[in-house]
Amino acid sequence: MPEIPGTREELENAARFLRDRMLSLAKDLEPGQHPDITMLPEPAILDWREPLRHAYKATLRLVAREQPSATHAVRYGGDLLTARGWSVENDTSPAEIRAVARRDGFVITLYAVHQEQGVSQYGDGYGIGGETPHVLLHEPVAFVPPEPVVTTESLPAGALLCYECDGLGWCPGCLGRGFTLNDDRRRQRCNLCFTRRLCPICEGAGLKWIHAMNHWDRTQYPELRPD
Structure with a gap:
């Protein structure tokens, strides 16, 4: 199916914006670390609700060194995003520690990594995930x-x-x-x-x-x- 003109450029711009925000947040939380960010090479369908929309998704991992713990890092990261104009919801249930921030269709999620899934022997692991707004890449076909x-x-x-x-x-x-x-x-x-x-x-x-x-x-x- 042909793409809607301008949509791919819009998605790529959104991907760059998301990447910059995630790396900036990571630097504020752990200034001594230089995490690799993993991002889908192409926009993908992340939500299979009709009409199908495309988005970019990214993740990175950090180790709690500057922060007292992964749990504290998640909460502090949520506070930083709140101060920057994001709407943040915190989930501190025993099963999961995460903060989900939303703004203009973008989503950034901070989450503590379970002990058995820790990313490093040197400290608690936590991650930052993100999604760009989901947009129509192709004209819907009846x-x-x-x-x-x-x-x-x-x-x-x-x-x-x-x-x-x-x-x-x-x-x-x-x-x-x-x-x-x-x-x-x-x-x-x-x-x-x-x-x-x-x-x-x-x-x-x-x-x-x-x-x-x-x-x-x-x-x-x-x-x-x-x-």
Whole structure:
């Protein structure tokens, strides 16, 4: 699909902004460290809600040396972002210590690394993650349901339309897309074809040959049931 003009440049500018903010925050927290920031080389789909949008995602790891502990670093980092105009939510539950900061669609998350996942033997590990705003990279294309591969008129002698897809050939659960949409329009794997896209009964043929039907197949057709 063609890209929306200017959108990729917008995403790349957002990626640079995010990178600068994350590295600046890391420098304020641990001025003696020079962490490597890992960022997706291309914008990716991070949220599979229709219409699909793209964003950049980045992470970096630090060790609590200037900070008393990873937990303190997370809280202090959240305070720094609050002072810079970000809206920050803190989660200090026993299972997870994190601060999530949002501004203009950007998200920066500070989180303490569990002891068993520590990044260094020299101190508590903590991380900074970030996402750019999610934007439309391609113009949405309306889904057009596929035409049946077999119809009553084109059905060959000795065959009947598939009792599952009625000649469609494609999975009747997802109409050949391999996914369905839940209530908030998020993509989820089709529970009928499991992303194979074809009808699971006829394997895309759209029909069943009478001579090859087993007993179960025959029970699905009233005209083939024994009296």
